[in-house]
Amino acid sequence: MSSANASTPPLRIMHVVDSLEFGGLERVVTDLAITQQQHGHQVAVFSINHTTGFASELQAVGIPVHIGNKSGTLDWSVLKALRQEAFNMKADIVHAHNFVPNYYSALSLLAWRRAPKLVNTCHDMGTRLSHKRLKFLFECSLKRTARVAMVGQQVYDRYIQSGMVPKTRADMVLNGIPVERFTPTPDRRAKARTLLGLASSDLVLGCVGRLVGLKNHRLLIGLLPALIQAHPNLKLVIVGYGELHEALNEQAAQLGVSKHLLITGQRSDVADLLPAFDVFALPSLTEGLSIALLEACATGLAVLASSVGGNPEIIKNDHSGLLVASDDAPATQAALLRLLEDSSLRARLGETARRWVLEHASAKALHLAYDRFYRSALGSAP
Secondary structure, three states: OOOOOOOOOOOEEEEEEOOOOOOHHHHHHHHHHHHHHHOOOEEEEEEOOOOOOOHHHHHHOOOOEEEOOOOOOOOHHHHHHHHHHHHHOOOOEEEEEOHHHHHHHHHHOOOOOOOOEEEEEEOOOOHHHHOHHHHHHHHHHHOOOOEEEEOOHHHHHHHHHOOOOOHHHEEEOOOOEOHHHHOOOHHHHHHHHHHHOOOOOOEEEEEEOOOOHHHOHHHHHHHHHHHHHHOOOEEEEEEEOOOOHHHHHHHHHHHOOHHHEEEOEOOOOHHHHHHHOOEEEEOOOOOOOOHHHHHHHHOOOEEEEEOOOOHHHHOOEOOOEEEEOOOOHHHHHHHHHHHHHOHHHHHHHHHHHHHHHHHHOEHHHHHHHHHHHHHHHHOOOO
């Protein structure tokens, strides 16, 4: 383990999350915690809800995972447990991720003399804050939050312009990933296709994300008949799980394209599956700064993404990928056909995207950015 350098002495950091189930936010918190530990910080993670997911990955490297088993809207036993765990580790920083973890953390630190500094990261555009009670509790907790990080420019602008987060306490910290995990090689591509049961001759359009409406997988499935007409060997692979699993399979059956669709369900080995793809699609209706998109770029994949949230901060149209308007079926179809038909275009876009991630969105860059963020918080008062 390398120690923190002289300008950033080791800190005791407690990350607080809703859960550690497989997802983009949970992946970035897991990678951040592991990288922070490798650089000499003492790190623990508190999950408000019962969880498995990434918990074992953290525990395997010696990072404690505390599980609150939340029951009900405001569970006082979870507040007590969170307070006790932060006290036991003598935390310098309590880092809450998104909304419920922030108000739980703020309440647990009340009336604590020399309490840890509470900081928050907003990982998305805040669509859940349409729920009035959640918005009220989150806004109240922000009054006791030293600093707030937003994961991209669009996310930053959303919270600043709404007045929810004071500009004097706001920072932008781009998400980062352990890019070495996604290095593309011919051997990894062959192994990934074997894992997914794909033929070497298949043309593969892939997508990673929870099977929920905002991820807009229905758009891709709806385009399959036209894409298959142009490319009979096309397969659509969706890596993810969620409430729409059955509905998406039913949509494919109604369109007569079931044999061209594979929905993998929950997977923890996304890095090992991505090399199987020829094109990566992210047709979301909303995004923060997508971890799935960063991972696809790090794998050197040609990307088609909707122009929402932080996607345009990662993908520059016709330079490191293709961007289309959200939920625009004709534009999405045209862009996908262009990518599927041109292997040299795919290679050019994928290489450019990979270089951008290596330079701007590595786990090391994320760790250093949060070190600066924490130091700023420790020198301020909410």
